[in-house]
Amino acid sequence: MSLLSTQKLSRSFGGLKAVDNVDFELESGQIHALIGPNGAGKTTFVSLLCGRLRPDSGKIRFGGQEITRLPAHERVALGIAYTFQITSIYANLSVFDNVALAAASAARRPNGNRDVRAATHDALERTGLRSRASETAGTLSYGHRRLVEIAMGLALKPKLLILDEPTQGLANSEISDFKNLAAGLKQTTTLLLIEHNMDVVMDLADSVTVLNFGQVLATGPRETIRSNPAVQSAYLGT
Amino acid sequence: MDFGPFLLLASLEGLVMAAVLALTAVGLSLVFGVMRVVNVAHGEFFMLGAISAWFVVDLVPGPAALGFAAALIISPLLVGAIAAIADMTILKRLHYEPEATIVATIGLLYIFQQLALTFYGADARPVEAPFSLRIQFPWFGYSGYKLAVIAASVVVLVGVWAFLTKTRAGLVMRATQLDRETAQAFGINVDRVFAGVFALGAALAATAAVLVVPIQQAHYLMGGDPLLLSFIVVIIGGLGSLRGTVVAALLIGLSDGIISVFFSPTLAKIIATLLVAMVLVFRPQGLFGRRPA
Amino acid sequence: MTGVLNRSAILHIGVVILLFALQFVLPPYHHTNMARIMTLAVFAMGYNVAFGYTGLLSLGHALFFASGLYAAGLLIQMGGWSALPAFSMALIAGGGLALLVGVLALRTTGVAFMIVTLMFAQAGYLTVLYLGEWTRGDEGLVLPAASRTIGSLDLTNDTTRYFCALALFSIALLGCYLLARSSTGRVLIAMRENEERSRMLGYDPLRYRLTALVISAVMSAAAGAAYGVLFGYVGATFASIQYSIFPLLWVLLGGAGTVLGPFLGVLLMTYLVDLAGDVTSAHLLVVGIALVLTVLFAPRGLLGTVRARWLPWLP
Numbered sequence: 001m002s003l004l005s006t007q008k009l010s011r012s013f014g015g016l017k018a019v020d021n022v023d024f025e026l027e028s029g030q031i032h033a034l035i036g037p038n039g040a041g042k043t044t045f046v047s048l049l050c051g052r053l054r055p056d057s058g059k060i061r062f063g064g065q066e067i068t069r070l071p072a073h074e075r076v077a078l079g080i081a082y083t084f085q086i087t088s089i090y091a092n093l094s095v096f097d098n099v100a101l102a103a104a105s106a107a108r109r110p111n112g113n114r115d116v117r118a119a120t121h122d123a124l125e126r127t128g129l130r131s132r133a134s135e136t137a138g139t140l141s142y143g144h145r146r147l148v149e150i151a152m153g154l155a156l157k158p159k160l161l162i163l164d165e166p167t168q169g170l171a172n173s174e175i176s177d178f179k180n181l182a183a184g185l186k187q188t189t190t191l192l193l194i195e196h197n198m199d200v201v202m203d204l205a206d207s208v209t210v211l212n213f214g215q216v217l218a219t220g221p222r223e224t225i226r227s228n229p230a231v232q233s234a235y236l237g238t
Numbered sequence: 239m240d241f242g243p244f245l246l247l248a249s250l251e252g253l254v255m256a257a258v259l260a261l262t263a264v265g266l267s268l269v270f271g272v273m274r275v276v277n278v279a280h281g282e283f284f285m286l287g288a289i290s291a292w293f294v295v296d297l298v299p300g301p302a303a304l305g306f307a308a309a310l311i312i313s314p315l316l317v318g319a320i321a322a323i324a325d326m327t328i329l330k331r332l333h334y335e336p337e338a339t340i341v342a343t344i345g346l347l348y349i350f351q352q353l354a355l356t357f358y359g360a361d362a363r364p365v366e367a368p369f370s371l372r373i374q375f376p377w378f379g380y381s382g383y384k385l386a387v388i389a390a391s392v393v394v395l396v397g398v399w400a401f402l403t404k405t406r407a408g409l410v411m412r413a414t415q416l417d418r419e420t421a422q423a424f425g426i427n428v429d430r431v432f433a434g435v436f437a438l439g440a441a442l443a444a445t446a447a448v449l450v451v452p453i454q455q456a457h458y459l460m461g462g463d464p465l466l467l468s469f470i471v472v473i474i475g476g477l478g479s480l481r482g483t484v485v486a487a488l489l490i491g492l493s494d495g496i497i498s499v500f501f502s503p504t505l506a507k508i509i510a511t512l513l514v515a516m517v518l519v520f521r522p523q524g525l526f527g528r529r530p531a
Numbered sequence: 532m533t534g535v536l537n538r539s540a541i542l543h544i545g546v547v548i549l550l551f552a553l554q555f556v557l558p559p560y561h562h563t564n565m566a567r568i569m570t571l572a573v574f575a576m577g578y579n580v581a582f583g584y585t586g587l588l589s590l591g592h593a594l595f596f597a598s599g600l601y602a603a604g605l606l607i608q609m610g611g612w613s614a615l616p617a618f619s620m621a622l623i624a625g626g627g628l629a630l631l632v633g634v635l636a637l638r639t640t641g642v643a644f645m646i647v648t649l650m651f652a653q654a655g656y657l658t659v660l661y662l663g664e665w666t667r668g669d670e671g672l673v674l675p676a677a678s679r680t681i682g683s684l685d686l687t688n689d690t691t692r693y694f695c696a697l698a699l700f701s702i703a704l705l706g707c708y709l710l711a712r713s714s715t716g717r718v719l720i721a722m723r724e725n726e727e728r729s730r731m732l733g734y735d736p737l738r739y740r741l742t743a744l745v746i747s748a749v750m751s752a753a754a755g756a757a758y759g760v761l762f763g764y765v766g767a768t769f770a771s772i773q774y775s776i777f778p779l780l781w782v783l784l785g786g787a788g789t790v791l792g793p794f795l796g797v798l799l800m801t802y803l804v805d806l807a808g809d810v811t812s813a814h815l816l817v818v819g820i821a822l823v824l825t826v827l828f829a830p831r832g833l834l835g836t837v838r839a840r841w842l843p844w845l846p
C-alpha cells in the first residue's frame with residue numbers, strides 16, 4: 001500500500017529547477033533510499049514532503065489525504081518527521097530537553113504516549129545517548145549532534161521518518177549501530193533515507209530512487225537499481 | 239491665492255522637506271544596507287549636526303556666510319568622527335548582532351540627548367542663513383536659501399552616488415554589502431569599512447541638519463521627527479535600497495504637506511504610522527522593491 | 532528532582548515573604564517607591580514572557596501598559612466605574628489589543644518585528660494625544676480619590692496600596708514561575724532557541740508566539756491599570772516610546788528569561804536613577820549608559836549570569 005505519493009512535483013530557485021516534475025511512490029513499511037549526486041535536489045524534494053518548502057506545482061498525498069497545502073507543523077501531527085541534513089538542534093538546551101520537546105509533541109496526538117519522560121529515555125537509549133542526557137547539546141561532537149537529531153525523529157513516533165544523510169560524520173561503529181537501529185524501526189515506521197554511503201543503502205534499503213538534476217533517473221527494488229548500468233556508471237562508482 | 243500658485247508653493251515647501259529627508263534617510267539606509275544595523279541613534283546624529291553647527295557659527299567671526307560654510311564642513315566631520323568612535327568601541331564589540339545593536343543605539347540616543355541638554359541647554363536657537371536672497375515669483379516671493387537647500391541636497395546625493403559607484407572605496411562598500419565573508423576573504427578590512435559607513439551615514443544626517451538649521455532652530459530634542467520619518471522612508475523605499483529611499487523621500491516630503499491640509503496633523507501622523515507598519519507586514523521589500531526570489 | 536523544585540520554590544516564596552515583612556520597616560519614601568517598583572515589576576515580568584522566554588523583542592509594549600492604564604482610567608473617570616471592574620476590563624483591553632497587533636506583527640520577525648511594534652505603539656501614543664478631549668494628552672488625568680477603592684479598601688492609603696501591589700506582584704510571580712516550568716513554557720523557549728526546529732517538531736510558531744504576546748500584554752495591561760488606580764494618575768508619557776524601552780532595559784539588566792530578573796531590574800534601575808540625584812536631568816543619561824554597559828558586558832543580565840555561573844536550577 002502506498003503511504004506517500006507525489007504527482008508532477010516541481011520547485012525551482014530562480015531559474016534553477018531543483019525538483020522537476022517528480023512522480024514518486026513510497027510503500028508502507030519499507031526502507032526507501034533516495035540517492036543522487038550533490039545538488040541533485042534530494043533535500044529540496046524531501047523539504048517539499050515535510051512542508052519546509054512550498055512546491056511551485058504538483059501534488060503530495062499522504063495516507064490517502066492530500067497534504068500539498070498543509071503547513072509543516074500539521075504534517076508532523078499526521079506523522080511525518082524530518083531530520084535535518086545540516087543539524088538543527090537546540091544548542092543551548094540539554095540533550096534530554098531537546099528530545100523531550102519531540103516526545104511532548106508526540107504526546108499531544110490522540111493516542112500518543114503521555115509519559116514524556118519515559119518516551120524521551122527510550123529514544124535516548126536507542127540512539128546510545130543515555131549517558132549524555134544532561135549535557136548541553138551545543139557542546140557535543142558533530143557525530144553526537146547527528147544522533148540527537150535522529151533521537152528527536154524517533155521520539156516524534158512518526159509513521160514516516162525522513163532522514164537526510166543521517167550517517168554523515170558518524171564513525172564506523174556508529175554507522176553500524178545506526179544500521180541496526182534503522183532495521184529495527186522497520187516494524188513500526190516507514191523510512192525515507194537520503195544517503196551517500198552506498199554500503200548503508202545496499203544493506204538497508206528495500207527500494208531505491210535515483211535523482212539527478214531534479215528528475216527521477218531510476219526507481220525500483222534495490223537489486224534492479226544495483227544492476228542498472230546507467231546508475232552504476234554514474235552514481236555507484238563501480 | 240489661486241490654486242495653481244498655491245500648489246507651486248506647497249510643492250516647493252514639500253521639495254525642501256523631501257531634500258533634507260532624502261539626505262538623512264540615505265544615511266540610515268546606507269548603514270542598514272551595508273552593516274544590517276538599525277541605527278536608532280540616527281536622529282541624534284542629525285541633532286548633533288544642528289547643534290554643532292550653532293556652536294561653529296557662534297565661534298567663527300565675520301560674515302554669517304563664512305561661519306555657515308565652516309559649519310557645513312566641520313559639523314559632518316565631527317559627527318562622523320563621533321559615529322566612527324561609537325562603532326569601534328561599541329557596535330563592533332557586539333559583532334553587529336541585530337538585537338544587541340538596536341539596544342545599544344537606543345542607549346546612545348539617550349546619552350547624546352542628555353549630553354546635548356547639559357552642554358547646549360534646553361533652548362531652541364536659530365542660526366542665521368548664509369544669505370537672504372528673496373526670489374520673486376509673479377504670485378509670491380520665496381526664500382532663495384530654501385531653493386539653495388534643494389540644490390545642495392541634490393549635489394550631495396549625486397556625490398554619494400558617484401562615490402558609491404565610481405570610486406574604489408565605494409566599490410569596497412558595495413562588495414561588503416553583497417557578501418561580508420567573501421569581501422573579507424578578498425582582503426577587505428571589514429572593520430574599517432563598517433566604521434567608514436557608519437561615519438558616512440551619520441555625516442549625511444549632520445549635513446542635512448546643517449542645511450536645515452537656518453530654517454528650523456537647533457534643539458536637543460529635534461532628532462525624533464527625522465528619525466521617525468527616515469524610518470518611514472527607508473521602509474517604504476525598501477530596506478537598504480538607496481534608489482528606493484530617494485523616491486520614497488520625494489513621495490513623503492511632497493505628500494506630507496498635502497495630507498496635513500486635509501487632516502489634523504496628529505491624525506495624519508497616526509494614519510501614516512499605521513500605513514508604514516502595514517507596508518512592513520505585507521510588503522517587507524518596500525513599495526518599490528522586488529520580492530527576492 | 533523534587534529537591535530542585537523545593538530550592539527554587541523556597542527562593543521565590545522567600546522573596547514574597549521578605550517584601551511582606553519589608554512593609555513594616557520601610558520609611559515612607561521607600562515604602563511608596565517599593566509599591567511602585569512591584570507594580571512596574573509586573574510590567575517587566577509581562578515583557579519578559581515575550582522577550583525573555585519567547586525571544587520576541589518588542590519595542591512597543593508601552594501600547595499594552597497604556598491600554599490598561601487608559602482603559603481603567605477612562606472607565607473610572609468617564610464611566611464612573613469602580614476600581615475592580617475597571618481593572619478587569621483593562622485586562623480584556625490589553626489582551627484584545629495584543630491579539631490584533633500580534634496577528635499582524637507576528638507575520639514579521641527580527642528587525643521588522645521591532646519596527647512594526649514600535650510603529651503600532653507610536654500610533655497608540657498619537658491616538659492618546661489625538662483624543663485629548665478625553666485623555667487630556669500630556670497633562671493627563673488625576674483620578675478622584677473617592678473612586679480609588681475596592682469594597683471598603685481605600686487604595687490611597689499607603690499600607691493598602693503596598694499590599695495591593697504586593698498581591699498583584701505575587702500573582703504575577705507565581706504565574707511566571709508556573710509558566711516557566713510548564714510544557715507551554717518549554718515550547719516558548721524552544722521558539723526562541725530555534726523556530727525552524729520547533730516547527731518541524733510539530734509546534735505552530737504563530738500560535739505559541741501569539742499566546743506569549745497575549746499573556747505578556749495582559750500582564751502589562753494589569754500593571755498599567757494597577758498603576759493608574761494605585762497612584763491615581765493617567766498620562767500620555769506612559770504611552771510614549773520611553774515606556775517601551777524601560778521594560779526592555781529592566782529585563783536586560785535583571786536577566787532575560789529568568790523569573791526574578793525583571794523585578795531585580797526594576798529595583799536596581801529605580802535606585803540607580805534615584806542615586807544619580809537630580810531626577811529630571813540625569814535620568815535618561817543613566818538609562819542610556821545602563822543600556823550600553825549591559826549589552827556590552829552583561830548581555831545575560833544579573834540573574835542570567837548568576838544562573839550560568841552558579842545556580843543552573845534557577846527558573
Ligand SMILES: Nc1ncnc2c1ncn2[C@@H]1O[C@H](COP(=O)(O)OP(=O)(O)OP(=O)(O)O)[C@@H](O)[C@H]1O
Binds near residue numbers: 016041042043044045
Ligand atoms: N534555498 C535555496 N535557494 C537557492 N537555491 C537552492 C536552495 N536550496 C537548494 N538550492 C539549489 O537547489 C539545488 C538542489 O539542492 P539540494 O540541497 O536539494 O541538493 P541535494 O541533492 O540535497 O544535495 P546534497 O547531496 O549536497 O545535499 C542545488 O543546486 C542548490 O544549490
Ligand SMILES: [Mg+2]
Binds near residue numbers: 042043044085
Ligand atoms: Mg541535501
